[in-house]
Amino acid sequence: MSLSRAFRGRGGPTNRRLPPGQYDTGRSWPVLTAEVTPRIDLASWTFTVEGLVERPTTWTWDEMHDLPSATYSGSVHCVTSWSKFDLTFTGVAVETLLNAASPLASASHVLVFCHTAYTTNLPLADVTAGRALVTWEVDGAPLPREHGGPARLVVPHLYFWKSAKWVAGLRVLAHDEPGFWEVRGYHNYGDPWREQRYQGD
Amino acid sequence: MNMPRLGRWQWATIVHIRLETPQVKTFRLSLAEPSPHLAGQHFLVRLTASDGSRAQRSYSIASPPSDGTEIELTVERLPDGEVSAYLHDELAIGDTIEVRGPIGGWFIWDGSTPALLVGGGSGIVPLMAMLRLARRTSEALAHLVVSVRTPDDLIYADKVCGPDTTVIYSHRAPDGARPAGRLKVADLTPLVRADATTYICGSTRFAEAASDLLVDAGVAAETIRIERFGPTG
Numbered sequence: 001m002s003l004s005r006a007f008r009g010r011g012g013p014t015n016r017r018l019p020p021g022q023y024d025t026g027r028s029w030p031v032l033t034a035e036v037t038p039r040i041d042l043a044s045w046t047f048t049v050e051g052l053v054e055r056p057t058t059w060t061w062d063e064m065h066d067l068p069s070a071t072y073s074g075s076v077h078c079v080t081s082w083s084k085f086d087l088t089f090t091g092v093a094v095e096t097l098l099n100a101a102s103p104l105a106s107a108s109h110v111l112v113f114c115h116t117a118y119t120t121n122l123p124l125a126d127v128t129a130g131r132a133l134v135t136w137e138v139d140g141a142p143l144p145r146e147h148g149g150p151a152r153l154v155v156p157h158l159y160f161w162k163s164a165k166w167v168a169g170l171r172v173l174a175h176d177e178p179g180f181w182e183v184r185g186y187h188n189y190g191d192p193w194r195e196q197r198y199q200g201d
Numbered sequence: 202m203n204m205p206r207l208g209r210w211q212w213a214t215i216v217h218i219r220l221e222t223p224q225v226k227t228f229r230l231s232l233a234e235p236s237p238h239l240a241g242q243h244f245l246v247r248l249t250a251s252d253g254s255r256a257q258r259s260y261s262i263a264s265p266p267s268d269g270t271e272i273e274l275t276v277e278r279l280p281d282g283e284v285s286a287y288l289h290d291e292l293a294i295g296d297t298i299e300v301r302g303p304i305g306g307w308f309i310w311d312g313s314t315p316a317l318l319v320g321g322g323s324g325i326v327p328l329m330a331m332l333r334l335a336r337r338t339s340e341a342l343a344h345l346v347v348s349v350r351t352p353d354d355l356i357y358a359d360k361v362c363g364p365d366t367t368v369i370y371s372h373r374a375p376d377g378a379r380p381a382g383r384l385k386v387a388d389l390t391p392l393v394r395a396d397a398t399t400y401i402c403g404s405t406r407f408a409e410a411a412s413d414l415l416v417d418a419g420v421a422a423e424t425i426r427i428e429r430f431g432p433t434g
Contacts, residue, residue, distance in 0.1 A: 003250065009252070021247075023256060023283065030405075033408055033427045033429050035425070036412040037409060081259075183306070185207060
């Protein structure tokens with residue numbers, strides 16, 4: 001038996017915009033937390049790009065806001081099965097930050113680190129060419145603390161655990177270094193369209 | 202800690218159903234492929250409709266670690282719950298559902314070191330697996346604090362009594378209990394141990410409030426682990 005007796009899903013005809021196994025969370029935006037939500041003071045907030053770069057660079061909150069603005073409007077997909085559509089994030093493209101620091105030719109990956117103990121890893125190709133933002137504003141308002149404020153990473157083409165909350169910087173590496181959830185059983189890459197939720201998927 | 206292997210999707214048979222509160226049921230499942238778990242982990246449940254559309258959700262394991270042939274999942278029926286309503290309203294003993302697990306590499310406890318467990322409402326579920334593990338020894342390594350609105354909302358009421366548990370009723374308390382009122386720092390201070398890991402599970406609002414209280418009570422933020430999935434708010 002491969003069907004659940006008497007189950008009537010809400011999906012109906014496949015919603016093309018939903019990756020497999022996801023549901024539309026509508027107007028709510030679930031908060032998933034593994035750690036205590038930090039209180040970060042803007043006056044001491046910084047973002048750093050370090051590691052295999054020509055110019056390790058640190059920006060203050062004001063300096064970050066002086067950089068060219070970038071926006072992402074679209075959907076995000078959480079590994080716990082909810083997807084949220086029509087969010088608009090505003091901030092700075094990760095590419096802008098990387099270009100300022102100038103990764104060396106040997107660079108292949110980044111490890112994202114945060115103002116908490118959280119980390120996550122990404123190939124360089126997944127945070128360039130407009131695929132990732134550092135963002136502090138969502139739908140025209142400051143990013144709420146529980147959603148990663150003052151600033152978070154947004155990498156919308158991958159499961160949302162890659163969009164690290166309370167982001168503090170990127171370490172540029174010539175190897176892949178699995179982050180917090182990746183060493184705890186989650187998939188190393190996390191493509192929602194290939195349903196790469198857990199290791200081995 | 203060695204992580205149990207995450208299995209593939211498999212069929213589980215309902216062997217027992219227990220009504221914990223009017224909106225909460227515990228399902229005991231017999232697993233086709235035994236899947237031992239750690240206290241704090243959860244399983245995915247997947248339903249497939251006749252048109253092929255699917256829905257999947259995570260439910261915490263309420264039973265303590267075992268040989269993995271049977272697990273207990275406790276499910277709160279949400280008013281608008283696509284999966285929880287089906288599980289509550291349709292499933293009978295003998296029915297089968299698709300499950301996958303165990304999952305979870307952070308919110309886990311192996312029973313060997315002190316733990317403070319703080320749950321709000323249905324957040325008690327993974328903490329109950331931990332408490333049941335702790336009760337296998339006489340070392341009293343875990344203490345559970347659970348906050349519920351009224352006695353009717355207390356899941357596992359028959360298990361949540363004893364020197365290793367504290368029940369906080371926020372809206373209506375039974376006679377003789379601590380008077381109704383929200384969880385406070387004073388409720389937690391006597392339970393804080395410097396060598397403990399704290400596990401908080403509940404709604405986002407509860408987790409935020411509880412972590413603030415715990416930090417105020419002297420718990421180091423980096424020793425606090427939080428688990429939260431389910432409805433927002």
